[in-house]
Amino acid sequence: MLVSAFDLFRVGVGPSSSHTVAPMRAAAEVASRLASAAVARLDVAVYGSLALTARGHGTDRALVAGLAGHLPETVEPVVVRDARVVDGRVQLGDRPVAYALDLRARGGPPGHPNVLRFVATDAAGHRMLDTTFRSIGGGFITEDGVPVKGRAEPALPYATAAELVAYAERCGSVAAVAAANEQRWFPRTDVEARLLATAGAMDDCIERGLRAEGELAGGLRVRRRAGQLRQQLERQVAGSLAGMEWAGLWAMAVNEENAAGGRVVTAPTNGAAGVIPAALRYATTFEGLPASDAPRFLLVAAAIGALVKRNASISGAEVGCQGEVGSAAAMAAAGLAELLGGTPAQVANAAEIALEHHLGMTCDPIGGLVQVPCIERNAFGTVKAITAAKLALRGDGRHVVSLDQAIDAMRRTGADMHDNYKETARGGLAVSVPVC
Ligand code: SF4
Structure with a gap:
């Protein structure tokens, strides 16, 4: 479903x-x-x-x-x-x-x-x-x-990325397919308004993260860095990598807010909540896209997220961090590719590239907290999402690995992954870095 x-x-x-x-x-x-x-x-x-x-x-x-x-x-x-x-x-x-x-x-x-x-x-x-x-x-x-709360069958049900792309080629875009499905579940005007409100809540979270200071609770003594990094970037002369630096910073602002127990938008999880808001703000700030494009971005991201959830997992406890930050990066890459004019095949390709380069990523949070490596990991997920979208847009949508194959590879990799690397804090960084 x-x-x-x-x-x-x-x-x-x-x-x-x-x-x-x-x-x-x-x-x-x-x-x-x-x-x-x-x-x-x-x-x-x-x-x-x-x-x-x-x-x-x-x-x-x-x-x-x-x-x-x-x-x-x-x-x-x-x-x-x-x-x-x-x-x-x-x-x-x-x-x-x-x-x-x-x-x-x-x-x-x-x-x-x-x-x-x-x-x-x-x-x-x-x-x-x-x-x-x-x-x-x-x-x-x-x-x-x-x-606990199920939904009716969507208007355009798809079980694979190939089916999603086929619908999108008939309907004009991946966003159009996703919109048709949402309108099966909710009134059309509500969908637009709620997506704009969701984008607003994501943006508010970035702003709160940029204003906050101090140490995160939990005993690791992790300093909140987003505010200080913002001041450094504001003083810096814009260079060709400015967009990437800002995007990474916005993702960290969200995940510092998340780690502090603040209000965040799950996207598709809390641990990976920074990637999609940061990529969306990158689109409006550095690509000159209007804020009114946010609903399209979120619809496409959700279409990909729904597919990953259906055919693999978005849970760190089930498949490791590839399912959280990897899924978020795939979703963000697809949303960005759509807004930048990608064809349905290029949109799917963007998601595939982003997911492919997170395969195997474990979940090993130090101290069982959602701080290290989670906060920086969202910055890297965002940078990979932007890179994946750009790379896909320079191609024609064809790729050696399809999105369906990448999702299947993630599912298999997650199934093979030892439990120590699936949100148990019993492997990787969680044991290599002693917590006093
Ligand atoms: S390392 Fe684990 S807790 Fe942290 S973001 Fe990834 S999946 Fe979530």
Whole structure:
């Protein structure tokens, strides 16, 4: 099933879509189901990757905020930051209940690295609810393998990039195909307005990141650099690489904001949230494209993201960072190629080039935080996305590797990748760099 642009680009809070946003969404779903139930106790168990990075990714606080009824789209970041278990109790909606969180790195339900189980009991110890969610990347959740909120079949369903390109050649562009699908799900005027609002929220996040200072929480003592880098770039005489430097800086501004638990737009995940906003701002700032082109950019990016999600994964816990920053770079490259006048074949080619050069990239966040290497990694993802778009536009859309083959290669590489490199903080930089 293809997902909507509004599933892939959702306002949320940092630092992780899989480990912060999705658990909050699952907890809020449980809270709404138990709204009028006489619950005495709630036990939550999280497994695998979720358990291993739970503290660094704020999973524990996100669960408490979600159980109180907060949703990632509307919650103030400070509410999540301050969410606590008090005297062994949490707020379930508007009433306190006994609560325990069990972090289990090993064991638990098989079949997925990010599993959450909620068990609610009444005062007599009878089970009132026992349900299991999976966090499948980008803030998406499934319950017993079924999406919690599904969508109708799209107007122009495509299962491969080849099918998407074929539709686009008939409809005029990849953006036209994506728009037709969104209009199956939402009123036409809403689609345009919501995409513009999404682009605005991305831009606001860049600005907040550029203004912030200080150290990120978590113990790594990572300094926020975006503000200082901006001052340096503003003093610098423009050179031929200025666009690349600014684009990288904008991506870092977003990911510093994400790492600080601020408000970000998932694109397609929080860890990779900087690439698409930065590439979009690059398009308007350095390519002279109007801000009114943002909806087209986002539609095309979402069309590619939906394809990657359908045929591989956008989750670091499932396939490593190639699925997060790699997917974001492919999406951004496609959006940029479309705005710069690329044919459907060139747009697909841009996505392919960007994805190809992220294949094999592991997820190894130091300290289980979304800081190192994640923040700089978004800068590099953006630079690769721009390079991929430019390279594709100089060709004719033909390439030795097709986008479908690159997506398949990512899926296979992710399946072969050891769990230590899939958002568990047990391999790579996470073990080579000691955390005091
Ligand atoms: S290394 Fe990549 S996939 Fe892993 S947390 Fe960081 S941005 Fe996400």
